[in-house]
Amino acid sequence: xxxxxxxxxxxxxxxxxxxxxxxxxxxxxxxxxxxxxxxxxxxxxxxxxxxxxxxxxxxxx
Numbered sequence: 001x002x003x004x005x006x007x008x009x010x011x012x013x014x015x016x017x018x019x020x021x022x023x024x025x026x027x028x029x030x031x032x033x034x035x036x037x038x039x040x041x042x043x044x045x046x047x048x049x050x051x052x053x054x055x056x057x058x059x060x061x
Contacts, residue, residue, distance in 0.1 A: 003043070006036035 010032030017026025 003036040003039045006039070007033050010034075010036060 010029045013029030013032060014026050015029070017023065017029055
């Protein structure tokens with residue numbers, strides 16, 4: 001699943017928890033959103049690292 005999907009599902013859980021007064025569901029939603037944000041950061045670092053690696057390869061050629 002994509003991090004955007006996870007973030008959306010987390011927001012839905014958070015809202016549902018607030019509406020129903022279920023603090024556990026609300027917290028679970030916030031946790032899902034935080035996990036999705038962390039995954040986005042990891043993906044961004046991975047992509048930047050790939051770009052740097054590729055630029056070094058091109059300079060060597």
